[in-house]
Amino acid sequence: MMRSSHLFLILIVLIWSTAARALPEIQSWMTKKGAKVLFVEAHELPMVDIRLIFDAGSARDGEQSGVASLTNALLGQGASGLNADEIAQGFEQKGAKLGSGSERDMAWLSLRSLTDSKLLQPSLELFGKVLVEPDFPKADFKREQQRTLIGLEYQKQKPKSIGSKAFYHDLYGDHPYSSDPSGTSETVKALSAKDLREFYRQYYVARNATVAIVGDVSRKQAQALAASLADALAEGGKAPALPDVAQLGAGKQEFIEHPSTQSHVLMGAPGIRRGDPDYFQLYVGNHILGGSGLVSRISKEIREKRGLSYSAYSYFVPMRREGPYLLGFQTRNDQREETLSVLRDTVQTFIDKGPAEKELESAKNNIIGGFPLRVSSNGKIAEYLAVIGFYDLPLDYLTRFTGNIQAVTVEQIQDAYKRRVHPDRMVTITVGGALKPDDSDS
Amino acid sequence: MRGMLALVLGLFSVVSFAEGLIHEYKLDNGLKLIVKEDHRAPIMVSQVWYKVGSSYEHDGITGVSHVLEHMMFKGTKAIPSGEFSQIISENGGRENAFTSQDYTAYFQTMEKSRLPVSFELEADRMRNLTIPDEEFLKEVQVVMEERRMRTEDNPQSLTYEQFNATAYASSPYRLPVIGWMDDLENLQVGDLRDWYQKWYAPNNATLVVVGDVDPEEVYTLAKKHFGPLKPSEISAVKPRLEIAQRGRKEIKVEAPAKVPYLMMGYKTPVVLTAERPWEPYALEVLAGILDGGDGARLASELVRAKEVAASAGAGYDGHDRMENLFLLSGTPSNGYTVKDLEKALLEQVQRLRETLAEAEELDRVKAQIRADKVYEQDSIFYQAMQIGILETVGLSWKDAEHYLERMEAVTAEQVQAVANKYLVQARLTVAELVPQPIDPDQPPRTAEAAHVH
Numbered sequence: 001m002m003r004s005s006h007l008f009l010i011l012i013v014l015i016w017s018t019a020a021r022a023l024p025e026i027q028s029w030m031t032k033k034g035a036k037v038l039f040v041e042a043h044e045l046p047m048v049d050i051r052l053i054f055d056a057g058s059a060r061d062g063e064q065s066g067v068a069s070l071t072n073a074l075l076g077q078g079a080s081g082l083n084a085d086e087i088a089q090g091f092e093q094k095g096a097k098l099g100s101g102s103e104r105d106m107a108w109l110s111l112r113s114l115t116d117s118k119l120l121q122p123s124l125e126l127f128g129k130v131l132v133e134p135d136f137p138k139a140d141f142k143r144e145q146q147r148t149l150i151g152l153e154y155q156k157q158k159p160k161s162i163g164s165k166a167f168y169h170d171l172y173g174d175h176p177y178s179s180d181p182s183g184t185s186e187t188v189k190a191l192s193a194k195d196l197r198e199f200y201r202q203y204y205v206a207r208n209a210t211v212a213i214v215g216d217v218s219r220k221q222a223q224a225l226a227a228s229l230a231d232a233l234a235e236g237g238k239a240p241a242l243p244d245v246a247q248l249g250a251g252k253q254e255f256i257e258h259p260s261t262q263s264h265v266l267m268g269a270p271g272i273r274r275g276d277p278d279y280f281q282l283y284v285g286n287h288i289l290g291g292s293g294l295v296s297r298i299s300k301e302i303r304e305k306r307g308l309s310y311s312a313y314s315y316f317v318p319m320r321r322e323g324p325y326l327l328g329f330q331t332r333n334d335q336r337e338e339t340l341s342v343l344r345d346t347v348q349t350f351i352d353k354g355p356a357e358k359e360l361e362s363a364k365n366n367i368i369g370g371f372p373l374r375v376s377s378n379g380k381i382a383e384y385l386a387v388i389g390f391y392d393l394p395l396d397y398l399t400r401f402t403g404n405i406q407a408v409t410v411e412q413i414q415d416a417y418k419r420r421v422h423p424d425r426m427v428t429i430t431v432g433g434a435l436k437p438d439d440s441d442s
Numbered sequence: 443m444r445g446m447l448a449l450v451l452g453l454f455s456v457v458s459f460a461e462g463l464i465h466e467y468k469l470d471n472g473l474k475l476i477v478k479e480d481h482r483a484p485i486m487v488s489q490v491w492y493k494v495g496s497s498y499e500h501d502g503i504t505g506v507s508h509v510l511e512h513m514m515f516k517g518t519k520a521i522p523s524g525e526f527s528q529i530i531s532e533n534g535g536r537e538n539a540f541t542s543q544d545y546t547a548y549f550q551t552m553e554k555s556r557l558p559v560s561f562e563l564e565a566d567r568m569r570n571l572t573i574p575d576e577e578f579l580k581e582v583q584v585v586m587e588e589r590r591m592r593t594e595d596n597p598q599s600l601t602y603e604q605f606n607a608t609a610y611a612s613s614p615y616r617l618p619v620i621g622w623m624d625d626l627e628n629l630q631v632g633d634l635r636d637w638y639q640k641w642y643a644p645n646n647a648t649l650v651v652v653g654d655v656d657p658e659e660v661y662t663l664a665k666k667h668f669g670p671l672k673p674s675e676i677s678a679v680k681p682r683l684e685i686a687q688r689g690r691k692e693i694k695v696e697a698p699a700k701v702p703y704l705m706m707g708y709k710t711p712v713v714l715t716a717e718r719p720w721e722p723y724a725l726e727v728l729a730g731i732l733d734g735g736d737g738a739r740l741a742s743e744l745v746r747a748k749e750v751a752a753s754a755g756a757g758y759d760g761h762d763r764m765e766n767l768f769l770l771s772g773t774p775s776n777g778y779t780v781k782d783l784e785k786a787l788l789e790q791v792q793r794l795r796e797t798l799a800e801a802e803e804l805d806r807v808k809a810q811i812r813a814d815k816v817y818e819q820d821s822i823f824y825q826a827m828q829i830g831i832l833e834t835v836g837l838s839w840k841d842a843e844h845y846l847e848r849m850e851a852v853t854a855e856q857v858q859a860v861a862n863k864y865l866v867q868a869r870l871t872v873a874e875l876v877p878q879p880i881d882p883d884q885p886p887r888t889a890e891a892a893h894v895h
Contacts, residue, residue, distance in 0.1 A: 044482045047816050076736070084746055088737030093806045095813025098736075114813050143749055146776050150752040153700040154773075157597055157880065259698040259880060260595040262587065294515070294527045304524060307580030310588035330591050362532050369534020372553050376483035377820045 033206035035230035038385040048215030049382040055239040056107040056203035058181035066183020071196040072102040077140040080129040096123035115216045132232045141193040159264040163431040170427040205236020212385035245322040263336040263432025271325030274391035278416040285413035290314025354414030465657035472645025477657040486653025488560040489549040491830040494641040497543040497614040505621015508541040516577040518570040544763040545834040565667040578631040597699035605873035613684035643674035652826040691871040699877035707767035709869040722760030724856040730807035732756035763835040794861040798854040
């Protein structure tokens, strides 16, 4: 009844027109000192989102694992002689929100503000101070260092975090992606405020920055705004290229005992880069295999058919260099081997036989038909701008997105999976409880 | 194209804050429909809210509302199991569902022309769910896995669950939404069928649509799909009020963990139950004074100045169906114990009772609320959610429109008054997570030993 041709006819006709209508127009330019700016004008709501993204994630930590993350966390803790209270309260009394964060590739600082100039101007000035004149006060450093150490302890009580750390470690070996962005107790204890200052000086510079702006400001305002922030930074230089990621030569299995009722299993290998030539084939392929929630093959096999897990999934994390391809689930300890073999079989079958035409059609309908949802808010558009700018994706990335999806064929997916995904050379991490002798797996 | 759309809409941006763009309808079978126009992007969200959740449950069947939520994807006479999600997916949609103490809700976010697909499917499963035995047997296992993941293996969630079960004596808020494991293990398919018959009917539901839609067209479409559904006799919900607490309660939760954790909760009224209508709003401002951002008292004083807390938070939500808890929680920093943190939090409460909050603090809280009112319009999902919650707990979407003025009206004296009336020892429950070794070879720690040093 629901699969009436009527509804599906509408689908085909409407997709293209609406996808085109929903597209934000991206404007881009460089500031004097060489920061790249991406801007989308959106006047519906009297607010603006500003985000500065730096190539200053934990991939830049070197021996000092955790330094990128702590540097980022300290920015708002003291700047231009203002203390943490004055900074936080300064934003709050204008209803503005300061944000910051760092991962492996990027570190960022963001501001969300109303565009009423009585509110925006003072918030922008304060934001500029946090960005350009952070003080890294010793006492604040020591406190944040201690809080990071407690955070590291906290992660040790979460099987998922334990598994994720081991996973990256085994996947990346000597590559900078190997270590966890929050560092280890040893490396964090060894850091000083001076280390943070030096890290900041090298990486929080105009040539290493991308500026994303979305909101109720004109191009002229956006230009002035971007210049006032990015050009106040030292010019500096781009961070050097990251080393290549080596593919795994052999599979590896690791078991980490943890007193949990479930086992968390993570399986994978280095996957794809941003701008990877196989990106769309693998993205659509994974959508079918494990990336589309309950209707994906992995979820159907593990959850829908067998009731073995609440969440079973797979996804690529495209990064500057090959980010991980990650497949996983959690299940009661005594079911972990059974579930793992279902996962392995599902992946192997997908590689051997490829997706069915019908599955590909459904995946395209979902991705293309749902495209307007991806760019429906200022917040989501700002995220896209950050990724497009930071990873040097073409400015028409969003315009061409649906066309790129539409062009993918069953053969291309199968070919890309055969070349790029090798289950026999994957790392498998299991974090969970030891089994009693009478349990089903030994 | 977004640019041009923006230009036109810019003229109406003031109007969009007013009540004019929300439309309320009622179908003959009792289904309420609320439509909010938001034409920023060619999308819509459609949500069906049922007045049922864990606070409608009783001992022995805890978690039944949530398991039923899972079963709603497991087929009707017309749509076999698994097809619902497949159809939504093929139509470019994102969908899911959630269950809380006070409600169960289902949603689809889709390109705007897909609304008929959403309505047809939701109307169908409102009355025609089959709940096959074999699907139930698998799905209840999935829910048990969900419980293991969210609660059993998460020491802070475990603490929260036991804290709740201690704080409330007679209120159904003491029951975990996901249900006790033992109840899940003994749940029968008949329990689910009964629950579905009892609560799933148009006259116990609210349909909320927000997005680039025409309200009259939505109404016509709703009548077409939901109109033919028969209403049920919905039995009145008994009040099940919380009995008066007579003194402080305290528990310790021992679980494998690395970091101690403290939860404190004071029994507080909500908008629906408050003796004086301003009290819940004063409690919310009070929460903002303590934890309205990194510049508020807990971060400023406990995390930074005293360094007694590695993290500390406060929270209150006046939009629950029944009397609830004003919560304080946190993790002590290195060198401090949970007792030290508790003392510091109690000092904060004491200060609120004795001294008026400063004008600047109140201004800061209100400035953030004003701004948040604008920011939240960036998400149609959030807007729909707000309407759905208010309507389902027994308030009205109009309360969201008046929220800002009610918050603006709160005075420092009112904040002090609610602190003195509600943040008192006799209404307090305290739970401490006492970490046990994760390494199985280490000896267990006792709660008492953890306090020394």
